[in-house]
Amino acid sequence: VLAVISPPANTEAGLNNVRNEYLLAKAEFERAQRLFEKQAISQRRLDEAKLRFEAKRAGYDVIAQQVDFGAEKNGDNNTPHFHLKAPIAGVIAEIHFHLGETVETGKKLFTISNPKRVWLKANIPLALLARVQAATGASFKVEGYEQEFRVDQLNGRLISVGSSVDEKSRTVPAIFELDNPENKLKIGMFAEVAVQTGDAEETLALPTSAIFDDNGTPVAYVHVEGEAFAKRVLQTGINDAGFTQILNGIAAGERVVTVGGYQVRLASLSTSVPVGHGHEH
Template sequence: RKARLALDMATQDRQRLEGLLSLEAIPERRVMEARNQEAAARAQLDAASKRISPYQGAKGGIALRSPISGQIAAVNSGPGAAISQGQALFHVANLSKLWLEAQIPEALVGRITKPSGAWFIADGHDHAEVIEEGNAGRLVAFGGVVDKESRTVPALFEFDNAEGRFRIGMFAQARVFTGTGEEVPAVPASAVFDDNGASVVFVQTGGESFERRPVVLGVREGNHYAVKAGLTPGERVVSKGAYQVKLAASAPASLSHGHAH
């Protein structure tokens, strides 16, 4: 735009001087100088046009090319707005892989040598996401400096987000795996009820008969709890509709018959 304005001004000046020359009001040298200035301005406009031609869009705009693939997460400008060199116009994010930043309290850092994975439940989501080394997830870094404000150390995990369920900046409740795994019975979190402070599940004893069974829970991993005591491998627990079974088991008829329908 600056080069085009300079050419327009040079053209107008040349035309004005040619009119004065026709009236013999100025020497011819002035007109020759104006023609040279007009030619120089036209050359500058041609050079500027060639510089921007590779970036011209179909509608005459300038195409901005992102150095990464992804989607536009934020727009920091608008049509017709003035911009300056170095100004951020767009925020492009690749959401196919995200990082979970788990803040580990200072008091617990000494128990952890190298986190082997994590699981988290993001705000607005009901189910947990599990991050395991070698299974579409990895530990990126385990911080070596305690934050002076929060007194925590960050552990960064990368995980797949191919379905786009999570967004950058979301908050989540997270748990970090700190040791080697062990084989123990596990039940879905939906099968466990808090009954006056006791963890309870309903075990199928046969047909439509179920038994209320207190259990001792271990750690939670994603959507499952480890069971330290109260269950043996192979026993079947109610995971869907367990609340209805609990209500039926509390009815007088079920108490007299010892089972729920």
């Protein structure tokens, strides 16, 4: 039960009337049963009493699920109370009223969230919309965690792609639904999302942090021998989950500087060794 609501006087009178009619029909039916057992009334009279009782009970049962007629437990012998029940299991995220406030029909009272199952919203640029509609998966990172989360590993799936465009960002929302183990993901967290738009294929890739911008050209540093390194000009492809696809410039098996690359780059800028050759530092 989320809240106990006292109805206005006119509603209260109607609720009490429904209850009283039900109790009266119940008493009449029970009396008719006793009289019938003594053969004091006909079967028809018993059936009529039963029909009235069942009709009144049906109307009473509808409101009895939400209304507490045992108001004397609350110190009021006359006033019934509505019991507002949660439609789902979860936790109260927001309360939209104050104690004692008069509420109208349709007013939002509570926001309830189920932290065990959450939605991930990705704002998709229009240029990528057609590819995302056929998405096969997604991965994401959220503030506060270094680890990468994968939608498929969290029993997740794409459940909708928006039908309207945000006027300011010119994006369309894509919604993924997924499990939230240990309640790590908090409602309202910002996420960096990578959507998988096709079947995965094996390819050569480098950590994006190992690639540097050299006057608009992507480069990386390969270990040659000892303390000698060579700068390689790269042709890159797609970026995904912190890695960049390498189409040309580095061969499989070559050792690329992934830690301390910035220091190697500074050393290469201060040396007179021609680009593409090893240098000492």
